[in-house]
Amino acid sequence: MKIYGFPLSPRTFKILLAANHLGLDYTLEIVDLTKGEQHAPKIAAISPHHRVPILEDGDYVLWESNAILQYLAAKKPEAGLLPQHDIKAGLDVVRWQFWDSAHWDPACAIFIFEYVVKPLIGAGEPAEAEITRGTALFNRCAGVLEQELGKHRFVAGDQLTIADLTLGSTMVIAEPAHYPLDAYPAIRRWHGELAALPAWQQTLATQQPAASAA
Ligand SMILES: N[C@@H](CCC(=O)N[C@@H](CS)C(=O)NCC(=O)O)C(=O)O
Known part of the structure; x- marks a missing residue:
């Protein structure tokens, strides 16, 4: 799993925090917002609004930090971060x-x-x-x-x-x-x-x- 983000941003922090709390394996690819790297073609191709964080899990790409949190929580339902059946x-x-x-x-x-x-x-x-x-x-x-x-x-x-x-x-x-x-x-x-x-x-x-x- 790859997380694209800018670690100083709280919205990226929340994704890394969730992944770390759940003990999920990921690599972090830094998108340096101070250098405008969010506009690079590679990022624009997976995030139409040129914003981070973005999650890539195999072929699956998800942006919007709060949706990403739901995805991560569903990977380890036993951790109880998001009730899955109620x-x-x-x-x-x-x-x-x-x-x-x-x-x-x-x-x-x-x-x-x-x-x-x-x-x-x-x-x-x-x-x-x-x-x-x-x-x-x-x-x-x-x-x-x-x-x-x-x-x-x-x-x-x-x-x-x-x-x-x-x-x-x-x-x-x-x-x-x-x-x-x-x-x-x-x-x-x-x-x-x-x-x-x-x-x-x-x-x-x-x-x-x-x-x-x-
Ligand atoms: N609602 C989005 C907001 C994403 C967002 O605005 N990210 C900022 C960093 S915290 C960004 O990438 N800004 C780049 C820009 O505005 O060009 C989310 O929660 O993921």
């Missing part, structure tokens, strides 16, 4: 993935762009209007997540699922992206639990060579 339990998890794509990821992305990407590409200071917009969106989403995580250990109950990997991977960049987390103790507690996973630490180590090269 439709309602499965949708409890998948619902959070839709919520991530529609709400949480876009809110976090504003902070990532303003505080992390801009310095990386030399695009100037964070824009105040964007931070104000991002803060309003972030608070609205974080309130929802905080309430859920106040009820149980993980997002979809007391067991780790791909809902946690989907939503939690962006926390890998929480500090440099300046997410306004002070008012959200349950989210900070959950972040700590995710960061303590052996696979989280293993995946962080994958980021290091890319971080020093960037």
Whole structure:
């Protein structure tokens, strides 16, 4: 299995985290976004929107990080990351993935762009209007997540699922992206639990060579 991605990106991080947590064999092919490698013909041929991550498993190609997580979870159903036979339990998890794509990821992305990407590409200071917009969106989403995580250990109950990997991977960049987390103790507690996973630490180590090269 091959994963194309940019390890500094939380969306790639989530795929590597899942693969490492499940103990799946893969090779990582780095697509350096700072060099525009996502537009190379080889990537464009398998990802029509020229974005990563992308998974290649034999002849099968899948893009969209949250779909890739479902694919990986189905490879090791016994790990329980996505209930495979109980439709309602499965949708409890998948619902959070839709919520991530529609709400949480876009809110976090504003902070990532303003505080992390801009310095990386030399695009100037964070824009105040964007931070104000991002803060309003972030608070609205974080309130929802905080309430859920106040009820149980993980997002979809007391067991780790791909809902946690989907939503939690962006926390890998929480500090440099300046997410306004002070008012959200349950989210900070959950972040700590995710960061303590052996696979989280293993995946962080994958980021290091890319971080020093960037
Ligand atoms: N919804 C997509 C988003 C993919 C995405 O935007 N990836 C970024 C890196 S995190 C990318 O490849 N950007 C390249 C570009 O915009 O040119 C997913 O979750 O996979």
